Amino acid sequence: xxxxxxxxxxxxxxxxxxxYNYVTMxxxxxxxxxxxxxxxxxxxxxxxxxxxxxSRKSIWEHRRKLGLPKNTRxxxxxxxxxxxxxxxxxxxxxxxxxxxxxKRIREGIPAAHIYNKREGKLQKKFTETLGDYEEYVRTDYGxxxxxxxxxxxxxxxxxxxxxxxxxxxxxxxxSNAFPNRELIIVVPRIEVRAxxxxxxxxxxxxxxxxDTQDA
Numbered sequence: 001x002x003x004x005x006x007x008x009x010x011x012x013x014x015x016x017x018x019x020y021n022y023v024t025m026x027x028x029x030x031x032x033x034x035x036x037x038x039x040x041x042x043x044x045x046x047x048x049x050x051x052x053x054x055s056r057k058s059i060w061e062h063r064r065k066l067g068l069p070k071n072t073r074x075x076x077x078x079x080x081x082x083x084x085x086x087x088x089x090x091x092x093x094x095x096x097x098x099x100x101x102x103k104r105i106r107e108g109i110p111a112a113h114i115y116n117k118r119e120g121k122l123q124k125k126f127t128e129t130l131g132d133y134e135e136y137v138r139t140d141y142g143x144x145x146x147x148x149x150x151x152x153x154x155x156x157x158x159x160x161x162x163x164x165x166x167x168x169x170x171x172x173x174x175s176n177a178f179p180n181r182e183l184i185i186v187v188p189r190i191e192v193r194a195x196x197x198x199x200x201x202x203x204x205x206x207x208x209x210x211d212t213q214d215a
Contacts, residue, residue, distance in 0.1 A: 040068055044076065046094075074103060082109040110142050118157040119145075125212045126155065126186055141173035151182040159187035159207070161196060171205055186210050 039048045045059040052059075063070060077093050081104045090097040104111065123145055127133055130148060137144040146153035152174050154167040164185065171183040183205040190197070190209060197207055 036062070037066075037068075040066075045070070078103075078107075081107060082112050084112050086111065108140060110138055110140065112143075119155050122157060122186065122188060122210065122212055123155045126153070126210050129210075139174060139177035141177060142170060144174050144178075146186075147178065148181075151184050152178055153184050153186055155186045157188065159185075159189060159191040161192055163187070164192055164196060164200065164207070168200060168203060168205055172203070182206065184208060188212065 036048070036052060039051060040059065040063055043051070045056045045063065048054070049056040049059045060070075077089065080089055080092070081100070083089075086100045086104065087097045090100045093100070123135070127135065127146060130146070132148065134147045135145065137147045144152055145155045152171055154170050154174075156163040156167050167185040171185070175181065175183060185200070185205060185207045187207065187209055188211055190207070200207055
C-alpha cells in the first residue's frame with residue numbers, strides 16, 4: 001500500500017497511518033513500534049512522549065488511531081490514594097496536591113494518617129489513662145485518633161482557635177460513623193477564650209486538658 005505523506009514521516013501499521021510530530025522529530029525518522037506500543041500500553045501519554053521525544057498530542061493521535069485505551073495517572077497510581085500524604089502522592093504523580101485531594105474525596109477514600117511526634121506523644125500518654133481503646137480508626141470521614149466504647153477523642157498539641165476549629169469539625173464528622181458517643185478534644189492546655197469553649201460545649205463537645213509533663 002502506497003501512502004503519500006506531505007511530511008515524508010508516515011508509517012503504516014494495521015492499515016492505519018501514523019505520523020510523528022514533525023516539529024519535535026527530524027523528517028524521515030522511522031517509528032519504532034516495537035518500543036512505542038508496549039510503552040503506550042503501560043505509560044501515560046506524557047511519559048511516552050517524553051521518553052520517545054514526541055509531543056503528547058502525537059501520542060494521543062497514535063493511540064486513537066490504533067484504538068488503544070488511554071492510560072491515566074490514576075490508573076497507574078490510584079491504588080496509592082489514602083496510603084500516603086496527599087502532597088507526597090501529588091509529587092510522585094506530578095500533579096497539584098488539590099488534584100489528589102479532590103480525586104480521593106470523589107472516591108470516598110479517607111486521608112492517610114500523618115504522624116505528628118508531639119501529638120503522638122500526647123496521645124500515647126493519654127491512652128495510658130484509658131481502659132480498652134482503639135487508635136487511628138479509619139472511617140469514611142477520616143481517621144479517629146482514639147475510640148472507646150463510649151467516646152471519640154481528638155488530640156491536639158495546641159488549643160488555639162484554628163486547632164479547636166479543626167478538632168470540632170473532625171469530631172462532628174466522626175460522630176456520623178459512631179453516633180451516641182461523647183465527643184472529646186484533648187489538649188495540653190487551654191489557650192482560647194471562655195466564650196469559644198462555651199460555644200464548643202453547646203455543640204456537645206467537651207474540651208479536656210492533659211499535660212504530658214505531669215503524666
